[in-house]
Amino acid sequence: MRRGVHLLEEVEFHPMNSRRPLEYLRWLTDYKREDDRLAEGAHELTEGMSIRSREIDLVGAFYAVGITGHPQFKVVTLWDCHGGWDGGWRQMLEIYDDVKENLFLSDIDDLRFSAFSRPLGAAPGSPALADVLAEGYAAPLYLFESAEVRPGAALDYLEAVREERAPMLADHGHRLVGLYEVQFCDTEVVTLWGTDIDAHLGLQRARDAALGMDDEVEADHRLVSWRKRAREFLSGPWRENLLSPYPGSKLAPRD
Template identity: 50%
Template sequence: MPRGIYLIQEIEFPRADTTGQEEPPTRHRREGVDLLGAFAEVGVAGNPPSRAIALWHCEGGWAGGWRRMIDGSPGFGGLGSPRPLGEAPGSPCLADLVAEGYAAPLYLMEIATVRPGCALDYLEAVQKEYAPLLAEHGHRLVGAYEVQFRDDETVTLWGTDADAHVALQRSRDAALGLDDEAVPDHRLLVWRKRALAYLDGSRRERPMSPFPGSKLAP
């Protein structure tokens, strides 16, 4: 089976609150390229409120959807070029999860800058060490990706819900001694230090809510 290839693209929606006529695309495809998810960034993570994220699947990998779309982007008013993503070894296959009916009310996308050449090493550590820990906190790893055409960036995608997300933040705060009403999990701090062995820059999490009608929406 060929490696799974995806695209992450930022899109500008002036009326992303769905009060106007311009709706985000939630079910769109062209030959060999399928829109799996359309997300609005939520919370106060420092992102523009009108910005949305589109997640595309290149069916058949490099020789399939990617080969068919290299003459042009499948996006809708995209902000810059999409990030081509290649599944890391052992990564869940998001297209298969969608086919099985998986959906979550909240997703977290982590974009990490790693030391050149160690993207797959970092993603292996995420899958073996961090994913089981976050699973105990109600977060499921649904994708682990090496950004293509560069050697220093990774993307991971997690499915969760608001309660689990808040509880995770409070558990980490408690481990830092900043919340005396939550149960601490010091393993979260251990992982943060462990991740530094791979990181060579920022590690940013972006909370996202799937647009109604998106394939990844409940």
């Protein structure tokens, strides 16, 4: 089995115009729905629409919940490169061959302010996104973690997350969706979890109780112990934020 290869992109919109994220999410999900009807392996670089391919699969399109620490306004997208390095990833690289003129044309010119992409490699034990979609799983909220680890410690940290943290978060209504090593560097990881509002609030209160700051709910001291354990691997910033899936994207609940 080949390693899963994915792309995570964070897009920001300035000045603060709340319609721009909506326009972008609508445009993106509409054109990728059209791509799902393409023949397997068919791909091309088109004027205004970038690359058209079903192997570069928009799995998640999310609006960032700004009150959890994101810049406002922000969109996060998660892509699955079918076939791994030799599949969708190769197709994305091919658009840079000869630096064609249509590489510089886009229907969304001047809509985005900035975009930052992270190439991701699935860590051992990470759920396959294709299997998650085939199951029909979707959550109303997703917990997105990015963390800076000691050089070379990415896979060790993700293994500890899978073995130690995932079971405790499952007890609080959080399902592991992805464990990812950021590629082309050795100091960054990304994890993704499905959850909902009640589970999110319950998790925060259980941690507060473990810290002695909430005497109305049961404490879960594992949550505090995990943060100490995680520091064995971390060397810099660690952050978690919430994402809300855009209706019509594949990881969004269907009516």
